[in-house]
Amino acid sequence: MATPRKKAVQPTIAAAKVAIREAIRGIPRGAIATYGEIAARVGLPKYARLVARVLSQSGADDVPWHRVVRAGDRIAFPRNSDGFVRQRARLQSEGHTVSANGQIVAARRASDLDQQLWGNYF
DNA sequence: ACGATGACGCACA
DNA sequence: GTGTGCGCCATCG
Structure with a gap:
């Protein structure tokens, strides 16, 4: 074969x-997701830290970084x-209720929304 | 190669 | 609710 030597993964x-x-x-817009949820979403449940790294590396307006929050x-x-x-200001501007300590009250999570959309919920 | 670091997560005291 | 420890993974010095 032309390329017997394979490249690493x-x-x-x-x-x-x-x-x-x-x-x-x-x-x-108006929804949030946790680091762990995003990681699990792409099939890598244990890669929450990688999600954080991607965010820190990505440009500010490259992704809606403010919609990504920590577990809880x-x-x-x-x-x-x-x-x-x-982040608190942006979340509030999107309709979220964020306490002074950063806790989002009654958060509308993307995963829940997804589940709600795909599941029959009439 | 190795230890430290980080926008993480979870269990436990 | 807070503090600590450990697991997890890529990146950096």
Whole structure:
């Protein structure tokens, strides 16, 4: 064969990053998703940290980063950080109720919305 | 190669 | 509810 030497499984992680970005981009306005949910969504349940890394690497307007929160529907940033304030403001502008500590009240999660759409819910 | 780090998650005290 | 420990994975010094 022309290429007896195979390349390593490098595309795996690269493809995962793309899939993660697409998943985040798929979060509708007014809804949120956790890091773990996004990871599970792309078939990598244990890659929550990779989701965080992708976000930090992606451009600000590349993906709706503010719709990605930590497990328990709370903002991942420290309270006094600039990111915290900005994310809280954006979430509130999208109709969410965010406590001062970053806890999102009665969050409309993308996963729930998805389940609600696909499941017969009349 | 190795230890430290990070926009994480979960169990437990 | 808070603090600590461990697992998990890619990246960095």
